[in-house]
């Protein structure tokens with residue numbers, strides 16, 4: 001019976017951070033020996049692990065995205081991994097529950113990449129995964145969440161790659177070169193476009209026009225924006241009219257813990273949050289805000305948030321755009337947000353909705369915005 005597990009590789013920047021410098025192939029050779037001895041004495045070949053153990057390590061890795069396996073049986077410090085891709089494997093031995101099992105599990109999984117476990121995707125028999133183009137180019141402010149150390153991906157890109165690998169319904173290509181990759185021709189390869197960007201991206205007017213007037217209006221096509229996606233293209237109307245608003249200021253800084261009220265608890269992307277929740281993240285106020293065109297899913301609870309301001313502050317919204325869909329969430333400034341399981345599920349479900357994989361009502365709710373505006377004035381003492 002096929003089993004799912006995660007194939008991981010050592011991050012290329014591990015050595016630069018003063019972490020273990022053992023090479024990939026050395027590690028795998030040694031790890032294979034350890035794991036084989038531990039799990040199936042006298043047998044050779046690749047030990048495999050059941051889904052429960054793969055999930056254990058997945059959870060360990062998911063938050064934070066760099067996981068350290070200290071005090072391994074061989075006395076090494078291990079190590080920073082990122083998830084590779086989903087493989088199917090056969091169980092060949094009972095899993096070890098020895099004290100070193102974390103290390104061994106990691107070792108076993110790494111071995112899979114080198115020895116070449118048959119990695120036919122589990123998704124072969126299901127829907128073909130959709131393709132996502134994730135753009136994290138910063139022409140203005142560069143967030144830590146999109147900064148790529150050395151030649152590896154940024155925290156937000158790793159988080160989305162891990163979502164793709166864990167949930168399997170999409171694959172993602174990450175770019176910080178919009179001029180090369182955000183083109184009419186290349187968009188044909190994708191169903192979702194995802195921006196965590198700032199400033200006037202180097203995309204030609206022709207390609208932008210095509211995106212707004214044609215590509216995004218097609219059924220099954222969607223746009224997902226996190227955080228500074230609204231601090232992109234400034235006052236360029238076709239863009240803010242598409243996404244729903246433009247960054248104006250952020251009275252709530254990265255160190256602020258805010259309380260957010262959920263207005264549509266039935267919308268898929270809201271399910272991880274319940275009726276209200278708290279989070280430490282930078283929250284924007286918007287201009288070019290068009291409540292009549294969007295469905296606000298959640299907003300700041302001004303009564304429970306400092307500093308107080310006499311206006312409504314939307315935090316996530318959705319809208320239909322032709323036959324395509326737009327999902328935006330303000331969250332994501334802090335790197336820690338990209339390892340917050342609530343945020344990751346919020347994003348995952350928002351992406352699925354934007355891609356047309358799941359339903360959710362996007363009927364604009366300007367009445368909710370108007371009521372919140374009045375309430376915020378009272379809560380701020382005006």
Ligand SMILES: [Zn+2]
Pocket residue numbers: 143227228282333
């Ligand atoms: Zn920010």
